[in-house]
Amino acid sequence: MMSKELYRETCKRALEYLDKAGIVVTDKEKNNMEVAEYGLGEVEKIGLELIVYVNTDRCCAKELILFPGQTCPEHRHPPVDNEPGKEETFRCRWGKVYLYVPGASVQNPKAVPPKGREQFFTVWHEIELNPGEQYTLAPNTLHWFQAGNEGAVVSEFSTKSRDEFDIYTDPDINPAQSRKA
Amino acid sequence: MMSKELYRETCKRALEYLDKAGIVVTDKEKNNMEVAEYGLGEVEKIGLELIVYVNTDRCCAKELILFPGQTCPEHRHPPVDNEPGKEETFRCRWGKVYLYVPGASVQNPKAVPPKGREQFFTVWHEIELNPGEQYTLAPNTLHWFQAGNEGAVVSEFSTKSRDEFDIYTDPDINPAQSRKA
Numbered sequence: 146m147m148s149k150e151l152y153r154e155t156c157k158r159a160l161e162y163l164d165k166a167g168i169v170v171t172d173k174e175k176n177n178m179e180v181a182e183y184g185l186g187e188v189e190k191i192g193l194e195l196i197v198y199v200n201t202d203r204c205c206a207k208e209l210i211l212f213p214g215q216t217c218p219e220h221r222h223p224p225v226d227n228e229p230g231k232e233e234t235f236r237c238r239w240g241k242v243y244l245y246v247p248g249a250s251v252q253n254p255k256a257v258p259p260k261g262r263e264q265f266f267t268v269w270h271e272i273e274l275n276p277g278e279q280y281t282l283a284p285n286t287l288h289w290f291q292a293g294n295e296g297a298v299v300s301e302f303s304t305k306s307r308d309e310f311d312i313y314t315d316p317d318i319n320p321a322q323s324r325k326a
Numbered sequence: 327m328m329s330k331e332l333y334r335e336t337c338k339r340a341l342e343y344l345d346k347a348g349i350v351v352t353d354k355e356k357n358n359m360e361v362a363e364y365g366l367g368e369v370e371k372i373g374l375e376l377i378v379y380v381n382t383d384r385c386c387a388k389e390l391i392l393f394p395g396q397t398c399p400e401h402r403h404p405p406v407d408n409e410p411g412k413e414e415t416f417r418c419r420w421g422k423v424y425l426y427v428p429g430a431s432v433q434n435p436k437a438v439p440p441k442g443r444e445q446f447f448t449v450w451h452e453i454e455l456n457p458g459e460q461y462t463l464a465p466n467t468l469h470w471f472q473a474g475n476e477g478a479v480v481s482e483f484s485t486k487s488r489d490e491f492d493i494y495t496d497p498d499i500n501p502a503q504s505r506k507a
Contacts, residue, residue: 167348169419169458199415199462199483204385206415206483234380234387238350277350281380302380302387302483 147182152324155180159194159210166239166298168208170196177325183218184319190259193217197306205306209235209299211242211292216259219245219266219289219314225307230284233303237274241293244272244280256291265315274299287314328363333505336361340375340391347420347479349389351377358506364399365500371440374398378487386487390416390480392423392473397440400426400447400470400495406488411465414484418455422474425453425461437472446496455480468495 147155156178163170179195182188194210211217222231235244243256248270255273258266268287272280274297282288284304311320328336337359344351360376363369375391392398403412416425424437429451436454439447449468453461455478463469471480492501 171458174458198417198460201413201462203413203485204415204483206387206417206481232382232384234385236379236387277352277355279379281382300387300481302385304384 147180147186147188147324151188152180155188155192155194158212162210162212162239162296162298163196163208168238168298170208174198179323179325181217181323183313183323185317187259189215191216191218191262200306202305205301205303207301207303207306208238209297209301211240211290211297211299213292213294213296214257215296216256216291217289218262218318219268219287220311220318220320221285221287223285223310223312225310228304231304231306232282232284233301234279234281235274235290236279236300236302237276238298238300239276240295240297242274242290242297242299243293244274244288244290246270246272246280246282246286246288255293262315265313267314328361328367328369328505332369333361336369336373336375339393343391343393343420343477343479344377344389349419349479351389355379360504360506362398362504364494364504366498368440370396372397372399372443381487383486386482386484388482388484388487389419390478390482392421392471392478392480394473394475394477395438396477397437397472398470399443399499400449400468401492401501402466402468404466404491404493406491409485412485412487413463413465414482415460415462416455416471417460417481417483418457419479419481420457421476421478423455423471423478423480424474425455425469425471427451427453427461427463427467427469436474443496446494448495
């Protein structure tokens with residue numbers, strides 16, 4: 146797990162992006178910020194900072210923060226307990242994010258997969274999301290995303306989040322490896 | 327139904343509040359803004375402006391705009407089709423909103439119900455929401471809300487919206503009376 150010091154630095158930096166986006170969060174939310182580093186130990190490249198606003202049995206809303214070029218690695222949300230898997234809408238609030246899903250591959254992708262892990266990025270249909278733009282992902286759809294040069298703040302609206310069931314393409318990833326406080 | 331002219335003026339004014347809140351929406355969303363006036367013909371007092379980001383079978387996200395003192399009248403979201411009714415989280419993004427739900431009544435409420443319709447506001451447990459503050463409402467719970475002196479912008483995260491099933495306390499209200507473009 147990442148050190149407490151790195152966790153704190155990462156949170157502090159993420160809060161600067163929320164400020165840039167004009168998004169207000171409470172002190173409690175700041176103190177509960179989650180940093181996903183997937184057990185890979187290179188959070189600046191492969192990682193995600195998030196504030197979970199609500200996550201009930203029926204729906205969930207989060208704010209995702211991505212540093213410049215930071216990547217959320219390829220994964221899908223499978224069916225669990227007779228439910229069809231998590232459905233997600235990503236809405237860019239600030240900055241720019243490149244989202245990749247199954248479909249016709251882009252010729253010259255704007256995002257660059259993290260070095261040494263290219264083989265674990267297999268879907269290449271590119272969707273560029275600028276502020277105010279959004280995309281709704283059907284359950285169990287492979288996807289990954291990377292922020293542009295300035296970073297990004299993205300609102301996620303979804304059904305219940307159960308991160309422990311997520312399936313990542315990269316076998317080295319431990320989806321439970323995120324740190325909260 | 328409200329005139330096209332009033333609809334347009336109301337939308338234009340609502341967009342100014344989104345600007346103040348730093349929330350970016352697309353031109354398409356601007357053009358699809360919904361103004362709920364409930365068939366009462368006094369939208370500045372009893373009404374709501376909204377942009378629906380997503381509304382699938384499973385979840386929904388909206389931005390609600392309230393002018394200073396504007397009121398969303400008391401209603402609840404009943405069970406429909408074996409589902410327990412809409413669950414809603416209101417998150418204040420800008421301004422201030424007073425939300426009223428069942429529970430211990432406040433002695434000196436900050437909101438004032440619209441004149442002549444006081445009897446249709448029956449729940450008086452007061453929740454004040456400032457930017458970054460939120461409240462999650464269980465399905466089928468009576469609620470109403472009113473913006474403070476500066477107005478408010480509120481994100482709503484919820485299960486599927488089916489406004490046509492909403493039950494209002496005020497018998498004069500027609501929940502289907504909202505205008506889109």
